[in-house]
Amino acid sequence: MDRVWLTLGFVALWVVLVLLMWKGWRGRARRQQDVIGELPAVPAEPGERILEPTTGLYVGSTIAPSWQDRIAVGDLGYRATAELSRYRTGVLLERTGASPIWIPQESIRAIRTERGLAGKVMTKDGVLVIRWQLPSGTEIDTGFRGDDKSVYPLWTNGTGEQS
16 A cells, blocks of 8 residues: 555656646746747748758757757747758748748848757757847747758858859
């Protein structure tokens, strides 16, 4: 009988911890809402594509310059398989099971590689990170771990043009 009570106690503790994490995530989203604001809408016609789509994993977005201050607003905090494309007018990140993210060209501050972002740590230069400014004025870093990392130089060379 002692084992039953011990097992029930651990299950109850686990449920309480999960509820506290969920409450913390919702609180973080509430605190970040004004800082993040509305994301740019995906244009109906994004224009000429200058980099072919590459597949991978959207690892999340963080408030710059902190690589661990994950954004919890909307579905920005959830990892998802994704496809990243570059257009003359911006970058489109189409995520499976989540809304697409449009990063207008004039909002992009830097595109670089990093070892990690949003709690996801990889090998050297394992994550492609796009720093951009939201309409609210807040700068965020959006991370993408590509299936084919050989395309990273095309993204980070400054122009994004394929040769």
